[in-house]
Amino acid sequence: MKQPIYFDYSATTPVDPRVVDAMLPFLREDFGNPASRSHAYGWRAEEAVETARGDVAALVGADSREIVWTSGATESINLAIKGAAQFNRERGRHLVSLRTEHKATLDTLRELERVGFEVTYLDVQEDGLLDLDRLRDSLRPDTTVVSVMHVNNEIGVIQDITAIGNLCRERGIVFHVDAAQSTGKVAIDLAKLPVDLMSFSAHKTYGPKGMGALFVRRKPRVRIEAQIHGGGHERGFRSGTLPTHQIVGMGEAFRLARLEMAVENDRIRMLRDRLWSGLSTMDEVFLNGHLEHRVPHNLNVSFAFVEGESLIMAIKEIAVSSGSACTSASLEPSYVLRALGRSDELAHSSIRFSLGRFTTEADVDFTVQLLRDKVGRLREMSPLWEMFQDGIDLNTVQWAAH
Amino acid sequence: MAYSEKVIDHYENPRNVGAFGRDEAGVGTGMVGAPACGDVMKLQIKVDESGVITDARFKTYGCGSAIASSSLVTEWVKGKTLDQAMTIRNTEIAEELALPPVKIHCSILAEDAIKAAVEDYRHRLSAPDQTA
Numbered sequence: 001m002k003q004p005i006y007f008d009y010s011a012t013t014p015v016d017p018r019v020v021d022a023m024l025p026f027l028r029e030d031f032g033n034p035a036s037r038s039h040a041y042g043w044r045a046e047e048a049v050e051t052a053r054g055d056v057a058a059l060v061g062a063d064s065r066e067i068v069w070t071s072g073a074t075e076s077i078n079l080a081i082k083g084a085a086q087f088n089r090e091r092g093r094h095l096v097s098l099r100t101e102h103k104a105t106l107d108t109l110r111e112l113e114r115v116g117f118e119v120t121y122l123d124v125q126e127d128g129l130l131d132l133d134r135l136r137d138s139l140r141p142d143t144t145v146v147s148v149m150h151v152n153n154e155i156g157v158i159q160d161i162t163a164i165g166n167l168c169r170e171r172g173i174v175f176h177v178d179a180a181q182s183t184g185k186v187a188i189d190l191a192k193l194p195v196d197l198m199s200f201s202a203h204k205t206y207g208p209k210g211m212g213a214l215f216v217r218r219k220p221r222v223r224i225e226a227q228i229h230g231g232g233h234e235r236g237f238r239s240g241t242l243p244t245h246q247i248v249g250m251g252e253a254f255r256l257a258r259l260e261m262a263v264e265n266d267r268i269r270m271l272r273d274r275l276w277s278g279l280s281t282m283d284e285v286f287l288n289g290h291l292e293h294r295v296p297h298n299l300n301v302s303f304a305f306v307e308g309e310s311l312i313m314a315i316k317e318i319a320v321s322s323g324s325a326c327t328s329a330s331l332e333p334s335y336v337l338r339a340l341g342r343s344d345e346l347a348h349s350s351i352r353f354s355l356g357r358f359t360t361e362a363d364v365d366f367t368v369q370l371l372r373d374k375v376g377r378l379r380e381m382s383p384l385w386e387m388f389q390d391g392i393d394l395n396t397v398q399w400a401a402h
Numbered sequence: 403m404a405y406s407e408k409v410i411d412h413y414e415n416p417r418n419v420g421a422f423g424r425d426e427a428g429v430g431t432g433m434v435g436a437p438a439c440g441d442v443m444k445l446q447i448k449v450d451e452s453g454v455i456t457d458a459r460f461k462t463y464g465c466g467s468a469i470a471s472s473s474l475v476t477e478w479v480k481g482k483t484l485d486q487a488m489t490i491r492n493t494e495i496a497e498e499l500a501l502p503p504v505k506i507h508c509s510i511l512a513e514d515a516i517k518a519a520v521e522d523y524r525h526r527l528s529a530p531d532q533t534a
Contacts, residue, residue: 307440309465313405313413344438381419381469383444383461384437399436400518 004319005363009204009297009356010153010181011321015249016206016357022252023208026245034242035233045244052251059254060179060198061189062215068237069247072212073180074104076199077147079214079238081108083224084145084174084197085117092142093117096135098159099339100124101149105178109147126341127290128157136167145174150188150198151181154321154336154352155289156298158186165194174222180204180212184257185265185295190215196222202246206357207253211246214238268355269296271364275353276301278368282375284388288337288350299353302337302346303371305385306378311349314374318367321352345384405466406500412470417477420459422446430523434514441468441508445515447479447487449523455479455487460515467505471495471512484520 006014015023026048034049036042050064057064070076085095097109099121109119120138124130130148139146146168151158161177168175176197179188184205190198195217202211216222216237230239276299279285284304303311308322333347342350353367379385387394405413421444422429428449435442441464448457458476462469474495479487495501495509 305463307464307468309440310413310469313466344440348440381416381461382463383433383442384463386421386444386461394437399438399442400434400514 002317004317005366006358007318007320007353007355007363007367009359010156010352010354012203012209013206013356014358015203015208016253016256018256019207019249019252023245023249026248030244032244034244035231045242048244048251049242049247052247055251055255055258056200056213059183059188059258060200060215061191061193063218066190066215066218068214068216068234069242070212070214070238071210072203073178073199073201074212075238076201076212076214077102077104077176077178078108079227080176080197080199080216080224081105081145081147082112082227083237084176084222085112086225087223088144088174089117092140092144094120094140094143095145095147096120096122096138096143097147098122098124098130098149100128100152100154100336101147102153102178102180104180105147105149124339127293128152128155128288128336128340129290129293130159130164132160132163132167135164139167139171139173143171143173145176147176147178149178149181151179151186151295152289152336153181154334155300155340156181156294156354157289158182158293158295161195162193168196169194182295183254184261185297187261190217197224202250202253205253205257208246208249211243211250213250264357265296268359271355271359271361272296272299272353274361275299275355275364275368278364279371282372286346288340288342297355299355300337300350301353302342302350303375304346304349305382305388306349306375307382308348308350310378311351311374314378315351315370317370321354322350408474408499409466409470409501412473412499413466416460416469416473418457418459418473419461421461422448422457422459428523430519430521430526432515432518432520432522434518435464435511437463440464441511443468443472443511443515445472445475445512445519447516447519447523449484453483455482455484464508464511465505467499467501467508468511470499471501471508472515474498475512475516479516484523487516488520490516 032041032045034045053064053067057067165175174196177195179198180201198215200213203209233239286302288300312322333344337347430447433444444461446459447455450456460472460476462472492509492513
């Protein structure tokens with residue numbers, strides 16, 4: 001079977017071939033342990049690790065000494081939130097975050113709740129953005145950490161981290177930002193942003209999986225407690241032998257992102273807009289999340305009156321994500337879309353298209369035609385579409401529960 | 403999720419998609435499920451004077467297994483008497499389509515749809531002035 005067209009760059013990206021080329025020598029001849037100080041193998045590896053650290057720092061306007069290597073954004077988020085909460089636990093035990101965060105954040109917070117911390121989960125507006133007044137009202141004297149994602153993984157909306165950070169700064173609250181979905185998509189300048197901790201992933205930006213980093217601000221210094229012990233690598237923040245090839249991959253991926261993101265984002269925005277203009281002419285199609293305050297790579301659309309899983313089944317020629325998790329016995333609609341106030345039905349029938357470096361105009365045109373055909377076919381088969389066409393308001397129908 | 407060949411066949415080539423007029427003589431309509439649960443099935447049967455189902459139509463909002471289950475029962479009810487149709491069990495549907503445990507509810511819904519359609523037909527027969 002022909003490989004489906006990839007529209008799931010927010011799940012993961014392919015490793016850029018140039019990144020692969022940069023990584024390979026460090027799996028072969030340059031295999032040294034960067035912690036080996038006594039010979040050239042170690043020196044060579046250490047040099048490569050520090051070059052990569054500089055490249056990651058440069059993309060986000062940080063000092064390279066503020067970058068701590070981790071195994072991925074999930075670990076970075078765990079280290080940042082648990083590390084900051086634990087370091088400040090004598091000062092307070094209250095944390096604030098959003099309902100629409102990634103599970104890496106939500107599950108970390110749940111774990112902190114289990115051990116005695118208190119967490120406020122803020123609702124977002126219908127467009128997916130945080131109302132700053134709501135945040136301000138939630139902050140208390142014992143609030144120590146606020147964690148907000150920069151770009152949402154499902155709907156691609158960009159939170160105003162400058163404004164959120166300023167509210168935290170005024171109160172001496174540690175501000176962590178999950179930037180897994182934003183590197184290479186949104187310009188980040190940590191020299192100016194009021195952000196204390198920021199989590200990064202390599203594999204969402206054309207680097208390898210299993211690799212991430214955490215930005216830990218030096219001025220003013222942010223203190224966190226380490227979560228992984230055993231050798232005191234990374235200035236004690238994160239022990240464990242550094243995976244040189246992975247680090248080199250992340251460095252090269254972030255270097256390429258810095259050089260190419262302006263041009264690339266213009267191209268991807270054009271493709272995304274082409275996709276939306278093709279889909280939005282269909283009846284009863286809804287965009288999820290704010291149209292302007294979102295990355296050009298994301299389009300999240302609900303197709304009313306068709307069911308999500310059958311839609312995914314109908315569009316096998318493209319690889320996309322659905323807003324409904326069909327793996328469990330009870331079909332669970334996306335909690336992110338539910339938080340926007342979308343009905344279960346619209347959440348179920350949503351598709352996340354995420355575009356990237358290797359998406360072409362032909363891919364987009366094919367996808368528009370595919371969706372038109374398949375949604376049309378499923379609607380012909382849908383009793384809900386029939387009722388809608390007959391002018392019946394589905395909210396007034398008494399459904400037989402099962 | 404991996405679907406059985408039979409599910410894929412019914413999903414890609416659904417049998418008897420469509421609708422009869424609800425008020426048409428000899429038609430019984432059953433609608434079961436709810437949009438919030440992710441599936442709604444509408445099954446219609448056409449019954450002759452001797453009480454035999456001569457034709458059936460369905461429309462389903464739901465996953466591939468739900469579409470396949472309803473497509474299958476439109477084939478199965480044809481030629482059966484109402485009483486015979488009422489004996490179709492969800493386990494037979496699930497077995498025929500090799501549904502995995504998480505999709506058993508689709509077969510239950512299809513069984514419920516048959517019962518609802520038969521009941522609607524009988525109700526309309528006994529109270530012909532009312533439309534269901």
